[in-house]
């Protein structure tokens with residue numbers, strides 16, 4: 001069924017998802033807060049800065065007019081970086097109708113409130129029906145129609161399946177779930193572990209080391225995620241281990257690439273400047289540490305990433321301190 005859909009945010013991920021939705025025959029609008037970005041997208045029909053080589057079909061309406069992008073739409077996809085989710089939701093709220101479905105595809109945790117992205121949207125627009133879409137899905141590959149699988153999460157099964165139906169096609173397979181907190185925490189926390197995996201590569205360490213970080217990383221994510229109310233199975237699924245694998249190993253990963261630069265001696269700011277696109281793990285690291293404290297769980301990799309990012313600790317010292325922790329059983 002043809003739907004009216006708007007993608008709010010025109011970075012790499014917003015552009016790739018606009019392509020998926022357009023392929024599915026929907027009436028698609030793509031909104032950006034940045035006038036210059038809108039001008040360039042309209043002129044080039046491509047986001048040359050964030051997603052080069054992926055053409056935006058002529059039928060995608062590119063706009064900087066938020067009211068018209070929100071009004072009378074069956075679905076809004078919020079695809080701005082996590083730090084802009086609250087301001088974007090606040091600005092959009094006057095034009096969102098009762099029960100309108102908003103799906104968040106941003107991966108982060110708000111630092112001062114420890115809210116997930118859908119918590120923020122619900123706070124700003126309590127009358128919306130809020131969902132999440134997450135999983136191992138780099139824009140660079142989705143834009144090239146490479147087979148990808150994700151999970152749509154919503155409180156009600158009906159809303160999760162509504163989102164599933166709108167996005168699903170032969171190369172973009174969508175599963176449905178009702179574990180929103182599990183999906184969102186998996187998506188946000190894997191970025192911090194991916195920074196650490198990048199550091200391993202930047203330090204010139206090996207595959208054993210990276211496998212160790214990924215495995216112990218998902219243990220940390222699962223520990224915190226379950227304490228916060230997520231289901232264990234979700235962390236073994238697409239938005240958990242699946243996204244962790246792709247983010248720790250892909251050349252497309254902004255978090256891995258920033259971590260690699262940090263391993264080579266760049267500061268966090270220098271690494272972010274070099275990567276140019278949003279490195280969400282840097283914004284979520286402090287929040288993850290605070291969440292771990294709130295729920296009384298140990299997250300040694302997250303602690304060390306924080307120390308390297310914000311306390312001037314060297315990457316080799318962080319690695320050594322992880323290895324020299326007191327001996328323990330594998331599962332606690």
Ligand SMILES: NC(=O)C1=CN([C@@H]2O[C@H](COP(=O)(O)OP(=O)(O)OC[C@H]3O[C@@H](n4cnc5c(N)ncnc54)[C@H](O)[C@@H]3O)[C@@H](O)[C@H]2O)C=CC1
Nearest residue numbers: 010011012013033050080081082084106107138139277278
């Ligand atoms: N790029 C990817 O492959 C994927 C990204 N995501 C998530 O999607 C979110 C967006 O990521 P990307 O598209 O990669 O980011 P990006 O760095 O490519 O794009 C940033 C975009 O944010 C928008 N923006 C800039 N300033 C703004 C403001 N003041 N208010 C509102 N919007 C503003 C602009 O449209 C800009 O192009 C992140 O949370 C990321 O983790 C999730 C899955 C895949």
Ligand SMILES: O=C(CO)COP(=O)(O)O
Nearest residue numbers: 135136137138253254255
């Ligand atoms: O979430 C992502 C892929 O699923 C994107 O990760 P990066 O931001 O590290 O590129």
